Amino acid sequence: MTELTNLGVKDIRDGVASGEFTAREVAEAFNAAVAEAASLNAFIVTTPDHALASADAVDAKRAKGEDLGTMGGVPIGMKDLFATKGVQTTAASHILEGFNPQYESTVSQNLWDAGAGMLGKLNLDQFAMGSSNETSYFGNVSSPWRKAGSNAAMSPGGSSGGSSSAVAARIAPAATGTDTGGSIRQPAAFTGICGIKPTYGRCSRWGVVAFASSLDQAGPMARTVEDCAIMLEAMAGFDPKDATSLKMDVPAWEAGLSADLKGKRIGIPREYRMEGTDEDILKSWEQGKEWLRDAGAEIVDVSLQHTKYALPAYYIVAPAEASSNLARYDGVRYGLRDLPDGAGLQDMYAATRAEGFGDEVKRRILIGTYVLSAGFYDAYYNQAQKVRTLVSRDFAEAFGQCDAILAPTTPTASFPLGSLNDDPLTMYLNDVFAVPASLAGLPAMSVPATVNSDGLPLGLQIVGKPFDEQGVLNAGLAIQQRAGFDAKPEKWW
Amino acid sequence: MSVDKATVAKIASLARIKMGDEELERMVPELNGILDWVEQLGEVDVSGVEPMTAVIENHLRLRDDVVDADPKTAGGRREDVLANAPAAEHGFFGVPKVIE
Numbered sequence: 119m120t121e122l123t124n125l126g127v128k129d130i131r132d133g134v135a136s137g138e139f140t141a142r143e144v145a146e147a148f149n150a151a152v153a154e155a156a157s158l159n160a161f162i163v164t165t166p167d168h169a170l171a172s173a174d175a176v177d178a179k180r181a182k183g184e185d186l187g188t189m190g191g192v193p194i195g196m197k198d199l200f201a202t203k204g205v206q207t208t209a210a211s212h213i214l215e216g217f218n219p220q221y222e223s224t225v226s227q228n229l230w231d232a233g234a235g236m237l238g239k240l241n242l243d244q245f246a247m248g249s250s251n252e253t254s255y256f257g258n259v260s261s262p263w264r265k266a267g268s269n270a271a272m273s274p275g276g277s278s279g280g281s282s283s284a285v286a287a288r289i290a291p292a293a294t295g296t297d298t299g300g301s302i303r304q305p306a307a308f309t310g311i312c313g314i315k316p317t318y319g320r321c322s323r324w325g326v327v328a329f330a331s332s333l334d335q336a337g338p339m340a341r342t343v344e345d346c347a348i349m350l351e352a353m354a355g356f357d358p359k360d361a362t363s364l365k366m367d368v369p370a371w372e373a374g375l376s377a378d379l380k381g382k383r384i385g386i387p388r389e390y391r392m393e394g395t396d397e398d399i400l401k402s403w404e405q406g407k408e409w410l411r412d413a414g415a416e417i418v419d420v421s422l423q424h425t426k427y428a429l430p431a432y433y434i435v436a437p438a439e440a441s442s443n444l445a446r447y448d449g450v451r452y453g454l455r456d457l458p459d460g461a462g463l464q465d466m467y468a469a470t471r472a473e474g475f476g477d478e479v480k481r482r483i484l485i486g487t488y489v490l491s492a493g494f495y496d497a498y499y500n501q502a503q504k505v506r507t508l509v510s511r512d513f514a515e516a517f518g519q520c521d522a523i524l525a526p527t528t529p530t531a532s533f534p535l536g537s538l539n540d541d542p543l544t545m546y547l548n549d550v551f552a553v554p555a556s557l558a559g560l561p562a563m564s565v566p567a568t569v570n571s572d573g574l575p576l577g578l579q580i581v582g583k584p585f586d587e588q589g590v591l592n593a594g595l596a597i598q599q600r601a602g603f604d605a606k607p608e609k610w611w
Numbered sequence: 612m613s614v615d616k617a618t619v620a621k622i623a624s625l626a627r628i629k630m631g632d633e634e635l636e637r638m639v640p641e642l643n644g645i646l647d648w649v650e651q652l653g654e655v656d657v658s659g660v661e662p663m664t665a666v667i668e669n670h671l672r673l674r675d676d677v678v679d680a681d682p683k684t685a686g687g688r689r690e691d692v693l694a695n696a697p698a699a700e701h702g703f704f705g706v707p708k709v710i711e
Contacts, residue, residue: 468624
């Protein structure tokens with residue numbers, strides 16, 4: 119029998135359905151792989167019993183000849199930003215340590231309804247703020263990848279770093295991620311896996327710990343485009359409990375997959391040729407154009423002239439929303455309370471938040487508070503929201519000339535943990551190619567292209583029109599078929 | 612525009628985050644680094660541009676005017692609401708005394 123932990127979503131689902139193996143065997147194999155991989159620190163808590171119970175339910179349904187669901191028998195990792203009933207949900211923060219939700223997030227419930235089970239809650243950057251998974255209260259996550267000839271621990275990217283590490287290490291066939299400014303795509307690129315952020319509003323935000331509400335979107339991370347299509351289909355859908363949820367049917371993305379791009383035009387944004395971009399990345403971008411041309415697409419030049427301003431606009435808008443969203447952590451209703459002797463209510467708030475938030479979270483709350491404060495609102499926040507309109511308009515104009523956009527996902531490959539910690543700004547630049555699509559709410563995906571001279575994975579990004587996840591997935595599939603990416607991290611954990 | 616230590620102390624107080632002298636000192640250059648960098652947005656000509664309010668066109672729905680339409684977000688769930696409170700007392704959230 120094939121090693122079960124090498125299988126992805128589709129193969130597991132189909133194998134369970136055909137009786138090649140049972141869902142319980144799959145869950146047991148992944149539970150064991152998770153238990154062995156503690157040194158990656160990908161999970162904050164593991165939930166082997168959840169995985170087994172879901173698997174048993176699927177096996178019982180099969181015995182009765184019932185429908186197993188589109189994710190039937192697939193155990194997944196759940197980013198610890200999704201509220202899971204009865205299972206600690208922390209957003210990798212101290213302030214939510216021990217928080218035990220009394221309800222289930224819509225996205226996780228959708229996955230359980232589709233027959234998936236949970237291996238555990240995955241580590242992340244604290245409140246999803248970070249690009250290297252080094253801001254978690256529960257410690258750094260290591261990528262399973264290492265540079266050729268080095269033992270240095272590498273970053274799995276962030277904020278969905280537990281998700282990317284687990285999927286790349288094959289201790290989970292797939293995982294949920296969330297993307298506010300690249301937090302699905304950048305970690306996917308760093309670890310040689312796929313990840314798609316759908317159009318804003320496709321996946322419900324209900325029960326997802328909020329960071330920046332106008333940007334946050336959930337999406338799947340898995341090793342193939344097909345697996346992402348299957349899982350996104352299970353996650354997405356209208357939810358009346360989220361006011362920004364899109365009231366649209368979920369397309370049959372899996373059934374609609376086609377790598378034939380005849381008649382499609384793929385735009386290459388000239389402003390994405392930035393200084394500081396790695397030579398290997400530029401080479402892979404050229405290669406990506408060739409692959410898409412080979413799939414029948416026409417390559418056209420497009421301009422996204424405000425690209426340069428997207429990242430600074432993001433670092434006003436996202437912290438502003440975060441400062442407001444994170445005001446709820448006050449030591450009164452849930453989470454940590456720090457009550458110094460003789461302290462009043464205001465002192466308690468300030469002490470609780472000082473104790474409960476990490477440095478990066480505090481930095482962003484302060485920036486957000488400042489840009490929203492009287493006298494600075496127009497100069498910073500309003501200006502950033504206007505620039506955001508322009509970034510979005512650039513995309514709308516570009517989509518007059520093309521059906522999707524091809525760009526690198528990141529300006530560099532992964533870097534050693536600890537190497538970019540001195541200056542928050544250099545860390546922020548990791549998301550320079552990812553943030554524009556976030557600001558415009560567009561579907562965007564990273565697909566592995568190749569490995570660089572250090573043996574580290576590089577990703578290519580496809581950005582699509584609003585609601586055109588299918589176009590994004592199809593271009594991703596065309597790349598996947600031609601890239602033949604089969605590099606695997608060597609097991610050291 | 613740049614911030615000094617007194618301004619950072621003011622922002623931290625607005626954000627209800629207690630910060631000691633050393634932490635404030637450390638935050639000043641970090642915040643100024645970020646603020647200097649976002650200054651470049653000032654170069655962009657935004658005349659006649661509306662600030663973005665909705666990233667994907669969507670109109671706000673009204674829910675049905677029914678009591679407890681969704682049991683998950685309806686009333687009658689005091690125990691669930693208080694389940695994670697650091698100091699629940701007599702069915703309420705407990706806080707330090709605010710009236711002398």
